[in-house]
Amino acid sequence: MIVYLLSMKKSFPNKKHLFFRQQLLRWKINHPRPLPWKEDKNPYYIWLSEIILQQTRVEQGLPYFLKFKTTFPRIQDLAKASEDEVFKMWQGLGYYTRARNLHATAKLISSKWNGQFPNTYEDILALPGVGPYTAAAIASFAYQLPKVVVDGNVIRVISRFYGIDLPVDKAEGKNQIQVLAEQTLDKEQPDVFNQAIMDFGALHCKPKNPLCTSCFHQKECIAFQNGNPTNYPVKSRRLKKKTRFFNYLVIRYKDQVGLQKRTKKDIWQNLYEFPVIESTKPLDATTIKENPFWINHLVSNQAELIACSKGYKQTLSHQNIIAHFFEIEIKKPFDENNTPFFVVEQKKLPKFAIPKIIDCFLKDKSLYLF
Ligand code: SF4
Structure with missing residues (x-):
């Protein structure tokens, strides 16, 4: 398994990317994170979990995922439910647009796709409530398509490791992160790599207290070398609520x-x-x-x-x-x-x-x- 995970790939663009990728995969082996939607590659369950986890912590979302999976074991079951039923089950999660899109997508897949979840990145991206991050997650976790996920955790890890000084809430900064994420992706096992980088951001390179003293990236991490990891990711403005x-x-x-x-x-x-x-x-x-x-x-x-x-x-x-x-x-x-x-x-x-x-x-x- 370890040999497989760390095997050299011809497509590695440079040494820094190689180091980043290999260290992450090695870290992942020692930090398994069993979650029920990872148990099989059912795209419906992966999609369900991804929609629930948008703006929701794993600990909070987990009971909701289990409740939906039990009540609606197939996407057709969710499609048949009333909107009030779906909303009631969603209660407490907030951001109800997600529940509305969940229901609309279930109906769409039941009618247009005969209950079969689409299996190309483009078709997944076209579903209501599915943006590039969610589409990449479903495509890589369910179908092993070579798509990199770029969520808040990934942005933080990459901006610190590569010392990205461009604001990540502006197009130029976003593009730079996207390009670097794509270059570091392990295309032969995108699901394993994506999970590794997201988990590393959530558990190790955390927003406020990154575990730098025990980090294997220290020597290569620009933010650590500059002595200011929590200054990354750089943002141009903070929204006034x-x-x-x-x-x-x-x-x-x-x-x-x-x-x-x-x-x-x-x-x-x-x-x-x-x-x-x-x-x-x-x-x-x-x-x-x-x-x-x-x-x-x-x-x-x-x-x-x-x-x-x-x-x-x-x-x-x-x-x-x-x-x-x-x-x-x-x-x-x-x-x-x-x-x-x-x-x-x-x-x-x-x-x-x-x-x-x-x-x-x-x-x-x-x-x-x-
Ligand atoms: S050294 Fe610190 S900032 Fe750099 S990747 Fe590791 S935990 Fe993150």
Whole structure:
């Protein structure tokens, strides 16, 4: 096995690439990382795991992968599920566009490809929600096609080892990383090499505390030789996140509560939530009661504001959400013809796919137990 992994390849372009590749493959032999989607080469399971692991840590994504695999053992099973079912199973993972694309792709493969996962890089790349990284991962792991993966781990490892000073969030820097990644790829075992470089970035050449003192790359690693590994990868700018305040109205009448579906093109599209008033700063009891929503939909129901929760924060890639929950009881029953939301029994709340921030509030309040 070792002889096979480290065998010399005629196509090696230079000594530095050769050193980098061989050391990585040797490191991988000593650092196996068994994961259930690696057990066989089923492209459906590999794709499923890759979509789940976009912006999600392995430890967090693993139970979701197992749940999807058990519930939908074949891609046709996933295609037949309803969107609400898929969203409910996805709940807690965030970035729901992934769930939407997952479902759309399953339907597409079932209808257009007769349930057979496409087996060329170009066809895989054309699937909804699949970018160059995910396509390369599926192509190399499922079909051993010579495609290199370039994710955040790979960018970090290569930019440090080769001392890339160009910003990796600009085209020139991205291109340089891509070219180097392709030159270092072991084309005869792309799956093993890709897993090795990603695992090395995740476990050894880590973002904040790289294990440089025990690293076999020390002598060749430019960032280490310059004494500043954590200055890499170089970035041109840091995104300034905007903060949005969601003031949720938890409106109750006896054992019923108001709920609505987020239909607009925005975060959490098609998930369910309590009626919400969005603002650019936190609202209090007075400003809530002055809001048109309260005046138009709650005054006539003799609403009483019972409590306001602490702030709940959820950090997304481009924005922070801070949610407060205003608990309201109404004395007259809901008139669904005159409300912009629908009404459900509180005990049925767990059936709805909801954003994580609302889930946290409900768990804190034990509202699921009503
Ligand atoms: S020496 Fe440090 S920065 Fe360089 S590859 Fe090793 S862990 Fe990463």
